[in-house]
Amino acid sequence: MRFAFWRRKQRHEQLEEEIRSHLEMAARERVDRGESRGQAESAARREFGNVALVKDVTRRQWGWIWLEELLQDLRYGARTLRKNPCFTAVAVLTLVLGIGANTAIFSIVDGVLLRPLPFPQPNRLVALTYYYPKGAFVVMRDQSRTMDVVANTDSTEFNLTGADLPVRLTGTSVSANWFAVLGAQAAMGRTFRDAEDRPGKDDLVILSHSLWQRRFSSDPNIVGRSVILEGISRQVVGVMPADFRFPSPKTELWVPLDLDPRKTGDYWGSSYMPVSARLRPGTTLEQARADLTQLRPKVLAAFGWRMPDDIWVKSSVISLQEAIVGDVRTSLLILLGAVGLLLLIACANVANLLLARAAGRQREIALRSALGAGRWRIARQLVSESVLLSVLGGALGLGTAGYGLSILKATLPADMPRLANVSVDTRVLVFTALLSILTGILFGLVPAAGASRVDLTKSLKTGGDRGGASGNSRLSRTLVICEVAVATVLVIAAGLLVKSLWNLSNTNPGFRPEYIVTARITPNESFCEAAGRCQTFYNDLLVRVRTLPEVKDAAAVNGLPLSGIWATIPSDVEGYAVPAGAHVPMLLERVVTPDYLRVMGIPLLQGRSFTEADTAENAQRVALISKSTAERYWPGKNPIGEHFKPRWMSQWWTVVGVVGDMREFSMTRNLADWLDGAIYTPYGPHAINDSGPERPPAELTLVIRTSQAASQFAGDLQSVVSQLNGDVPVTQIETLHGWISEAVAGPRSTASLFSIFAALALVLGAVGVYGVISYSVAQRTREIGIRMALGARREEVLFLVVGQGAKLAAAGVAIGLAGALLLTRLMDSLLYGVGASDLKTYAAVGILLMLVATAASYIPARRAMRVDPIVALRYE
Amino acid sequence: MANRYQNRIELLQGTLDLLILQTLRWGAQHGYGISQAIRANSGDILQVDTGSLYPALHRLERQKWIAADWKVSENKQRVRVYRLTNAGKKHLVSERSRWAQLSDAIAGVLESAKKESEA
Numbered sequence: 001m002r003f004a005f006w007r008r009k010q011r012h013e014q015l016e017e018e019i020r021s022h023l024e025m026a027a028r029e030r031v032d033r034g035e036s037r038g039q040a041e042s043a044a045r046r047e048f049g050n051v052a053l054v055k056d057v058t059r060r061q062w063g064w065i066w067l068e069e070l071l072q073d074l075r076y077g078a079r080t081l082r083k084n085p086c087f088t089a090v091a092v093l094t095l096v097l098g099i100g101a102n103t104a105i106f107s108i109v110d111g112v113l114l115r116p117l118p119f120p121q122p123n124r125l126v127a128l129t130y131y132y133p134k135g136a137f138v139v140m141r142d143q144s145r146t147m148d149v150v151a152n153t154d155s156t157e158f159n160l161t162g163a164d165l166p167v168r169l170t171g172t173s174v175s176a177n178w179f180a181v182l183g184a185q186a187a188m189g190r191t192f193r194d195a196e197d198r199p200g201k202d203d204l205v206i207l208s209h210s211l212w213q214r215r216f217s218s219d220p221n222i223v224g225r226s227v228i229l230e231g232i233s234r235q236v237v238g239v240m241p242a243d244f245r246f247p248s249p250k251t252e253l254w255v256p257l258d259l260d261p262r263k264t265g266d267y268w269g270s271s272y273m274p275v276s277a278r279l280r281p282g283t284t285l286e287q288a289r290a291d292l293t294q295l296r297p298k299v300l301a302a303f304g305w306r307m308p309d310d311i312w313v314k315s316s317v318i319s320l321q322e323a324i325v326g327d328v329r330t331s332l333l334i335l336l337g338a339v340g341l342l343l344l345i346a347c348a349n350v351a352n353l354l355l356a357r358a359a360g361r362q363r364e365i366a367l368r369s370a371l372g373a374g375r376w377r378i379a380r381q382l383v384s385e386s387v388l389l390s391v392l393g394g395a396l397g398l399g400t401a402g403y404g405l406s407i408l409k410a411t412l413p414a415d416m417p418r419l420a421n422v423s424v425d426t427r428v429l430v431f432t433a434l435l436s437i438l439t440g441i442l443f444g445l446v447p448a449a450g451a452s453r454v455d456l457t458k459s460l461k462t463g464g465d466r467g468g469a470s471g472n473s474r475l476s477r478t479l480v481i482c483e484v485a486v487a488t489v490l491v492i493a494a495g496l497l498v499k500s501l502w503n504l505s506n507t508n509p510g511f512r513p514e515y516i517v518t519a520r521i522t523p524n525e526s527f528c529e530a531a532g533r534c535q536t537f538y539n540d541l542l543v544r545v546r547t548l549p550e551v552k553d554a555a556a557v558n559g560l561p562l563s564g565i566w567a568t569i570p571s572d573v574e575g576y577a578v579p580a581g582a583h584v585p586m587l588l589e590r591v592v593t594p595d596y597l598r599v600m601g602i603p604l605l606q607g608r609s610f611t612e613a614d615t616a617e618n619a620q621r622v623a624l625i626s627k628s629t630a631e632r633y634w635p636g637k638n639p640i641g642e643h644f645k646p647r648w649m650s651q652w653w654t655v656v657g658v659v660g661d662m663r664e665f666s667m668t669r670n671l672a673d674w675l676d677g678a679i680y681t682p683y684g685p686h687a688i689n690d691s692g693p694e695r696p697p698a699e700l701t702l703v704i705r706t707s708q709a710a711s712q713f714a715g716d717l718q719s720v721v722s723q724l725n726g727d728v729p730v731t732q733i734e735t736l737h738g739w740i741s742e743a744v745a746g747p748r749s750t751a752s753l754f755s756i757f758a759a760l761a762l763v764l765g766a767v768g769v770y771g772v773i774s775y776s777v778a779q780r781t782r783e784i785g786i787r788m789a790l791g792a793r794r795e796e797v798l799f800l801v802v803g804q805g806a807k808l809a810a811a812g813v814a815i816g817l818a819g820a821l822l823l824t825r826l827m828d829s830l831l832y833g834v835g836a837s838d839l840k841t842y843a844a845v846g847i848l849l850m851l852v853a854t855a856a857s858y859i860p861a862r863r864a865m866r867v868d869p870i871v872a873l874r875y876e
Numbered sequence: 877m878a879n880r881y882q883n884r885i886e887l888l889q890g891t892l893d894l895l896i897l898q899t900l901r902w903g904a905q906h907g908y909g910i911s912q913a914i915r916a917n918s919g920d921i922l923q924v925d926t927g928s929l930y931p932a933l934h935r936l937e938r939q940k941w942i943a944a945d946w947k948v949s950e951n952k953q954r955v956r957v958y959r960l961t962n963a964g965k966k967h968l969v970s971e972r973s974r975w976a977q978l979s980d981a982i983a984g985v986l987e988s989a990k991k992e993s994e995a
Contacts, residue, residue, distance in 0.1 A: 014956065015930075017954060017956070018906075018907060018930075018955075018956040019930070021906070021908070021949075021953055021954065021955045021956070022906075022907050022908045022926070024953060025906075025908045025909075025949075025953075025955075026908060028951065048926050049925065049926055049927055050927070053927065054926050054927045054930055057927055057930075057931045058930040058931045058933075058934050060931065061931050061934040061935040061938060062934065062938070
């Protein structure tokens with residue numbers, strides 16, 4: 001390397017000497033012809049032309065010159081940047097913000113959306129849209145011609161009892177072929193084998209690596225041991241590797257699906273689950289879709305009753321990755337778009353700084369070009385300076401990206417798929433490196449293009465910074481207008497999201513969440529098989545809870561609103577004929593103790609509420625329905641005294657009252673779109689069990705009206721429960737407000753991230769306006785001086801300058817508003833209770849931006865106001 | 877300014893190479909000498925720009941058609957002298973025949989045009 005440099009230096013010297021000898025010989029010849037020495041030399045030089053340029057074009061023939069010039073440019077750039085520490089600091093800081101934010105968001109987009117699933121041949125893995133019951137899965141698994149079909153339930157919870165305190169674990173039930181088809185191997189022991197999902201063979205479990213470490217202290221002999229889950233002894237057959245987090249990052253154990261056709265309700269009715277598959281070699285996605293179409297009638301024929309004609313008509317085959325990522329995709333892409341805009345603002349800002357500086361450097365550039373630097377060479381010099389800046393910004397940005405990523409991970413909803421695996425890695429490094437270089441070229445090219453077009457004579461003669469400055473300042477005004485426009489778009493987007501969030505959080509959920517603490521009580525499923533045992537347990541529990549200090553009231557329900565727990569009952573409604581092609585009524589069932597409505601503050605609109613008598617062994621089968629259910633199935637009629645029943649049963653339930661609708665599914669929708677109504681049945685022997693004959697559900701959630709904080713309450717509650725039964729875990733001790741806040745976690749995270757971006761955009765935009773106006777004030781000092789000498793008042797000068805800033809801002813805001821009208825349509829799906837073109841938000845943001853821009857130009861305007869005409873005129 | 881030189885290089889590229897190689901057939905010569913020789917031999921019609929000459933010399937050297945040595949001139953000055961290599965000689969032969977073809981072809985076209993206009 002050193003040798004190469006030495007040789008290159010030698011060549012430079014040789015070229016120098018060669019040209020010198022040329023000039024010398026030419027001059028000597030002229031002297032011989034009788035010219036004077038001085039005349040001859042200058043004539044020879046004139047004839048030769050631009051020595052520096054000749055050297056430059058000659059050197060270019062040597063090859064590899066660009067590398068040398070690049071190094072030269074970079075060295076020179078570094079020197080210039082060191083000489084202007086203030087400029088460098090502002091520019092680098094701006095870039096750190098822009099590039100850091102982009103790197104952090106990109107690492108999430110990459111980890112969640114782009115990175116292939118961690119299985120062999122991940123592009124062959126597909127998922128069916130819509131959920132299917134176990135029976136349907138078995139038909140498809142056995143009869144598909146194109147796919148190896150597997151199924152796993154959504155997260156299910158299991159009690160682990162035995163040595164320590166009972167704990168609640170999150171697991172999933174999977175078909176026996178699930179691991180093999182995905183291509184996942186156990187770290188210890190084995191995965192499930194064929195037919196291990198049939199009744200009698202399914203008392204097995206596979207542990208996650210973290211559960212094995214935490215709960216079984218990394219016992220090397222765990223395989224073959226038995227553990228008690230939900231009161232059932234299961235043999236541990238394997239432990240998965242640490243990085244296997246599927247289907248959810250929370251999954252701690254896997255058990256085989258219990259595929260028992262004899263449990264009709266469970267097998268065909270209630271346990272709907274996602275179905276996925278691996279395409280068999282040689283088959284395409286289209287073939288798989290066609291296959292699904294021909295499987296559908298076979299699936300429907302296998303049911304014991306007639307299913308709605310349109311069920312699964314729209315079910316299709318999509319890539320598994322797409323299915324997992326789902327609607328997170330939109331939010332992430334919108335976030336990526338937002339940080340992209342932020343980076344654009346940062347670029348415009350730095351470009352402006354460079355422009356302002358380029359104006360001051362015009363003499364330098366004119367001199368360089370007079371000395372023979374080509375236009376391209378000068379432009380390249382300027383661009384390499386800006387690339388140096390952006391690479392510096394990128395390097396520091398990368399440092400902050402790690403920090404930003406941890407903020408992001410904390411802000412984004414924890415259940416975002418694959419989020420846990422996201423980290424700043426090589427791919428992200430490459431992205432940041434490319435981004436930095438591109439950014440540098442982007443913001444460097446604008447001033448470079450302007451600067452390299454410098455008018456030589458003019459710049460050198462006037463000696464000042466006037467030549468070409470008008471072109472540059474037009475450019476920088478344009479940049480500021482763009483900046484303000486982009487900031488306007490971002491602030492509007494943030495405004496809309498914050499407004500949606502506010503609307504969401506202040507929606508009346510249909511119940512009164514104040515002062516309510518909830519707790520999930522989860523005895524084993526088998527605990528309730530003995531008649532009356534569960535009922536006695538919960539009655540005793542509620543009695544004891546009511547006697548706790550500060551407790552005003554208590555009740556229980558099988559699933560809280562917004563908790564994601566629901567029992568779905570396909571039903572017959574008396575007097576309601578299912579229209580051709582429509583599906584049977586799918587009703588959400590909430591099993592409640594008689595006091596539930598009162599504790600939750602749910603209004604009774606018609607009829608009567610439940611009483612203790614409704615929970616007795618010989619009681620009549622009664623139910624309450626929600627208002628919209630009444631309107632849907634008994635429109636214009638009094639629903640009291642009408643009947644409905646689960647499809648698989650013969651007894652009818654009588655409607656005795658109507659209650660208000662509430663946000664059962666999410667804060668935006670009362671019910672999920674596959675549900676048609678909601679019914680409430682009393683907790684007693686006639687509670688509808690979605691997996692078969694009537695039986696009260698084992699797991700209930702207590703709702704307790706108390707003035708105490710949930711955390712203080714937890715200890716009391718735990719001890720009350722363990723006094724009654726030592727094997728029953730108490731989990732999810734939380735306020736009802738906590739559930740609501742969890743339900744809006746997604747919108748909240750998007751809104752807070754957007755607010756951060758918008759604030760940054762606002763600050764950067766203000767800095768941009770400030771910079772341009774200050775620069776223009778500095779340029780116009782003389783003009784302002786003349787104006788004042790001619791009698792302009794100070795306020796007039798102030799207005800002149802602020803007006804200039806306001807004009808720029810107005811143009812930017814106008815463009816931004818128009819842009820926002822177009823762009824915010826993309827985020828329609830993220831908005832609630834506010835239109836994408838909400839007038840109030842647009843107006844407020846427009847005014848805000850104008851105020852900020854005016855304030856930013858006020859500071860330089862004050863400076864202009866204080867210009868002393870005499871000093872200003874003498875200035876040159 | 878830069879453009880002026882660069883256009884010239886492109887315009888003259890092939891021809892200038894041929895002229896340089898041809899000039900060097902009569903013996904080693906330095907850059908100044910080559911430009912003077914071309915000028916003299918063309919009856920002062922062809923003036924070689926230094927901005928084209930030196931890049932061309934260094935390019936030909938890189939292509940190994942000419943080689944350079946340092947010599948001391950009669951005025952006791954160190955000068956860089958170029959000479960034709962064997963590869964350069966072969967290249968010159970083929971370039972000359974190509975040039976002859978080209979100039980015949982152009983002459984042919986001009987000739988026929990002349991006849992037509994006379995007829």
